[in-house]
Amino acid sequence: MEPDDRKLVEDARRGDATAFRELVTRHQRRAFAVALGMVHDPDDARDICQEAFLKVHKNLSTFEGDAQFFTWLYRIVVNLAIDHLRKRRGQKVEFDDTQANDEPDEGGIAPHRTGFDPARALADKELRNQILAALDKLTPAHRTVLVMREVEGLSYQEMADTMKCSIGTIMSRLFHARKKMQQMLIAYRKAATPAA
Amino acid sequence: MGKAEDERLQRYFDGELSPEERGQVEAALTEDDRLKLAALGEVRGLVANALAAEAADVDLWPGIAQKLGGGGKAAAKPRRRWGLRAHPASWSAGLVSLAAAALLLVVQPWHSQHAQNGCDIESLETTGAVATVIHMDDTPHRGDEATTVIWTTEDD
Helix, strand or coil: CCCCHHHHHHHHHCCCHHHHHHHHHHHHHHHHHHHHHHHCCHHHHHHHHHHHHHHHHHCHHHCCCCCCHHHHHHHHHHHHHHHHHHHHHCCCCCCCHHHHHCCCCCCCCCCCCCCCCCCHHHHCHHHHHHHHHHHHHCCHHHHHHHHHHHCCCCCHHHHHHHHCCCHHHHHHHHHHHHHHHHHHHHHHHHHHCCCC | CCHHHHHHHHHHHCCCCCHHHHHHHHHCCCHHHHHHHHHHHHHHHHHHHHHHHHHCCCCCHHHHHHHHCHHHHHCCCCCEEEEEECCHHHHHHHHHHHHHCCCEEEECCCCHHHCCCCCCCCCEEEECEEEEEEEECCCCCCHHHCEEEEEEEECC
16 A cells, blocks of 8 residues: 555655655646646746746655645645746836736626537647647736636635635636636637538 | 636536535526536536547656655666565466566575574675565464565666
8 A cells, every 4th residue: 555645744854855746746747737737838847847846845844744745745836836927027026916806897707618528638749739728828926716617726815815816706716617618619610620 | 608607517516516506407408408418518528538638648756766866766766676485486477477588697605693683694695686575474373474675676
């Protein structure tokens, strides 16, 4: 039976590099998926995740035994990604609630599907590129909540805590992010489908 | 349907409603609502699958090990572990396994003065790898039930 995260953390605290490597191996894909969804660039996502794991390693002694290791790692990844976006785009107020919410109401979620089978995203690189490109067109605030929710399934409260804003703001950002993703994917579907 | 209703539907989709509220929403679901829920599920699946697929082959360890320095370097390659029972026949089997792994093992003479932990073999020399012998007397009162573990780490 494989050791659980808590046991690996305990071993890593005692200097067992193999245990720490196992933690990295176990969680790197989820961490990378979150970082990539937020910053779009694979190299940047890789740097962010490596830095997050290094921070974890440095602070192993502060890890509380009753916490979930990935939750701890995840918060570090998200915060590093947010910092990265702020630096990259030079938009200090990008996560301001005012900017994120001050948008015209263009209606809700459309009652029809994009027509893409989600399973296809696993094997179709072109479709993945379109999805990643669509994510990149969202504001960082919208993108962050969408990734936190759709990839990691964080609750509204957890997202609000991570982004230091209200649950209402999270709901609004999530609503707009989904609506825009749907619109962009429908547009891509139409462009990719030859006219009859 | 207004934005408030859509947000309520979103909360339903995300499992953020109380059981009572869920019941109310389910009782009032229209065909449009069902289509919207399907659309929300589709967006979720596309985003999650796309990111999972992009992350499938990622290997962060080399970069992390490099930045960790000595400690990381020591574990940059996984250590292979063989657990051998301390029976003569098992020793033979274990050594055959090591030979099959293309490791040249030279069993050094075992000196009684070094057998402080009850291990018959003090050390192993290898080419292309460093071997360490650890004797774990996990059942001290049952004689030959102890376990000896050989760790090998490939040389860089």
